[in-house]
Amino acid sequence: MSLTIPSHIPLEHFKRFVLSMADDELVLGHRDSEWTGHAPILEEDIAFSNIAQDEIGHALVWYTMYMELGGPSPDEMGFLREWKDFRCCHFVTYPRGDFAYTVVRQYLFDVAEQVRLQGLLSSSVDALRSVAEKLLREESYHLLHSQGLVERLGDATPESHERMQRAVTEAFPQALGIFEELEGESFLVEAGAFVGNAALRSDWLKEVVPVLHKASLQAPVQLEAENVKVLVSPHEGGRRGQHLEYLKQLVDDMQQVYRLAPQSQW
Amino acid sequence: MDQKKQHQAEANTSIDRTAEVWKALEEVRDPEIPVLSLVDLKIIQSVEVAEDRVKVEMVPTFAGCPALNMMRNEVVAKLQSLGFEHVDVEFTFHRRWSTDDLSEEALKKLRAFGIAPPVRLTLPEAENHIERLQRAVAQPVVCPFCGSTETKLDAFFGSMLCKQLYFCMTCQQSFDRFKPL
Numbered sequence: 001m002s003l004t005i006p007s008h009i010p011l012e013h014f015k016r017f018v019l020s021m022a023d024d025e026l027v028l029g030h031r032d033s034e035w036t037g038h039a040p041i042l043e044e045d046i047a048f049s050n051i052a053q054d055e056i057g058h059a060l061v062w063y064t065m066y067m068e069l070g071g072p073s074p075d076e077m078g079f080l081r082e083w084k085d086f087r088c089c090h091f092v093t094y095p096r097g098d099f100a101y102t103v104v105r106q107y108l109f110d111v112a113e114q115v116r117l118q119g120l121l122s123s124s125v126d127a128l129r130s131v132a133e134k135l136l137r138e139e140s141y142h143l144l145h146s147q148g149l150v151e152r153l154g155d156a157t158p159e160s161h162e163r164m165q166r167a168v169t170e171a172f173p174q175a176l177g178i179f180e181e182l183e184g185e186s187f188l189v190e191a192g193a194f195v196g197n198a199a200l201r202s203d204w205l206k207e208v209v210p211v212l213h214k215a216s217l218q219a220p221v222q223l224e225a226e227n228v229k230v231l232v233s234p235h236e237g238g239r240r241g242q243h244l245e246y247l248k249q250l251v252d253d254m255q256q257v258y259r260l261a262p263q264s265q266w
Numbered sequence: 267m268d269q270k271k272q273h274q275a276e277a278n279t280s281i282d283r284t285a286e287v288w289k290a291l292e293e294v295r296d297p298e299i300p301v302l303s304l305v306d307l308k309i310i311q312s313v314e315v316a317e318d319r320v321k322v323e324m325v326p327t328f329a330g331c332p333a334l335n336m337m338r339n340e341v342v343a344k345l346q347s348l349g350f351e352h353v354d355v356e357f358t359f360h361r362r363w364s365t366d367d368l369s370e371e372a373l374k375k376l377r378a379f380g381i382a383p384p385v386r387l388t389l390p391e392a393e394n395h396i397e398r399l400q401r402a403v404a405q406p407v408v409c410p411f412c413g414s415t416e417t418k419l420d421a422f423f424g425s426m427l428c429k430q431l432y433f434c435m436t437c438q439q440s441f442d443r444f445k446p447l
Contacts, residue, residue: 043421043431050423057330057427061359114396130359137364137447138328140396144403145422 003068005125009191013184014125015069016087017194020182020239021116022062023088026078027247028109029055030254034096044099051106051142058135065127079258083251089238091174093247100163101171103153107146108175108208113139115203116194124192147211154215161216168217176201176234183240205230283315290348291322294340297333298426301379304337306372311361318351325363327447328427365447382410382432382443402446409434410441417441 005014032052039045063074071077092109096102117139120132153160179201182188189196205221205228212219222229237243291310292303304310304324312323322341326334338355345353365384373383385402403422406415414436421431429442 043423046421046425046431047423050427053332053427054328054330057328061329126360133362134326134329134359137395138330140399141422141445143396144399148422 003065003127005069005127005193006191009125009193010184010187011069013182013187014193015066015071016182016184017188018062018066018069019071020087020089022059022066022077023086024092024109024178025055025062026059027086027088027250028092028105029053029059030250031092031094031096032102032106035099035102040099047145048102051145054138054142058138061131061135065131075258079255080262081251083243083248084241086243086247086251087239087241088247089174089177089180090235090244091171091177091238093238093244093250094174095246098163098167100153100160100167103146103149104164104167104171105175106142107150107211108171109178110139110143110146111207112175112178112200112204114143115200115207119195119200119203122192123194128193150211150217151215154212154217164215165217168212168219172220173232174235176230176232177236177238179204180234180236180239202228280315284313286348287313287315287320287322287345290344291341294337294344297336297340299376299379299381301375302372304341306369306375308363308367309337310341318349319354320345320350320352321354321356323361324355324357325359325361326357327363331427363447365444376444377410380410380441381429382407382441384444384446387446399446407432407443409437409439411439412437 005011029052032048032055035045035048036052037045039048059078060074063071063077066077067073072080091105094101094105114136117132117136120128121136123129123132150164153164155161179197181197185194185196188194209219209221209223209228220230220232222231288305291313292305294304296302296304296307296309299307307327309324309327310322311325314321322345324334324337324341334357338357341355342353364387366386366388368384376383385405385407387398387402403419407417407419408415409417409432412434414434416435417432418435419430420433420440424431424442426442428445428447430445431440432443433440
């Protein structure tokens with residue numbers, strides 16, 4: 001174990017947090033990569049291929065941290081683990097769907113990344129602060145890209161509006177599942193390791209609802225003075241390993257080649 | 267007295283050896299931007315020499331850069347060729363990597379290679395990184411081929427993680443710009 005964290009932070013809960021970050025990145029990165037060669041225009045093909053590469057690179061950063069905390073190697077985590085052992089949220093596991101859905105999912109996820117990483121900048125754990133500082137800079141490009149698309153496509157033509165609105169309605173409750181409470185997260189919050197999912201969710205809502213609204217897109221929420229009241233229930237279960245079949249299909253695809261010859265050097 | 271001289275000699279050897287390592291590392295080129303070395307790119311920021319051991323800390327440009335392993339292998343091979351038995355290369359996030367730290371000389375080499383260099387992010391005062399980036403992206407970019415400022419951002423992303431795609435209205439060519447990071 002080459003990374004030590006302050007002794008008052010329970011290792012098991014800390015590792016669970018790191019794993020949830022890693023798995024979100026890997027699985028969404030894989031979904032993004034499914035647009036390579038298929039996106040509606042060349043610029044977006046390049047964009048999603050780049051974003052996929054970034055996200056999978058970020059997954060590697062988190063898996064490396066997981067290994068340094070005493071876990072298996074990143075390759076074992078990505079390519080030899082059973083799908084039920086992943087701890088990503090359901091949101092990142094859904095098929096890529098319509099391009100509008102991909103844009104909306106990426107935007108909602110990119111904002112979540114911003115608030116998660118921003119929150120880690122003041123973590124009591126050194127390693128989390130330096131990783132967050134690094135990843136935040138790269139992730140900012142993702143947000144500029146996806147927010148720009150949301151703003152343009154939200155009310156560009158009747159068709160783009162309709163497809164984007166359908167995507168928001170579908171993706172919003174799924175996206176709320178990003179903030180499913182992790183087992184033992186209260187210990188981490190108490191130790192100042194991270195701010196906790198409830199706080200992140202509230203920061204996220206404050207950011208996404210006005211942007212969607214400005215793009216003529218309705219989020220399933222009600223605005224009450226300072227508060228945003230959510231009218232749908234979040235799609236949870238992923239953080240506890242209760243996954244949808246979509247993840248099984250994705251993991252089967254992703255691991256197929258590696259499992260043919262696990263000892264191969266690439 | 268003799269002992270003191272010996273210590274001095276050892277210290278000098280270590281300083282010479284360190285200088286030799288830096289000089290050798292300046293010959294290790296970025297695999298995709300061969301006009302810049304890993305030292306020019308500030309990917310290598312620290313070197314420690316102790317007898318037959320050398321430790322190099324590398325700071326990734328982009329965390330997902332697929333060339334990182336290749337860079338590591340080339341650094342190891344280079345330092346082994348200097349006679350070091352143990353070469354430790356470690357990637358670290360504890361040091362910052364930002365295009366703001368690239369020297370004017372490095373930016374000039376990028377331009378000559380046909381890549382528009384990144385603008386400085388620290389110049390405009392801004393609340394947060396997103397705002398800084400937005401301001402940076404809004405600044406005019408000079409075409410590396412014809413010097414025109416009549417250029418437009420075609421895509422936030424490009425052929426490599428560290429580049430984005432621009433188009434020059436004057437000479438009607440696409441070009442890459444190194445992402446300000």
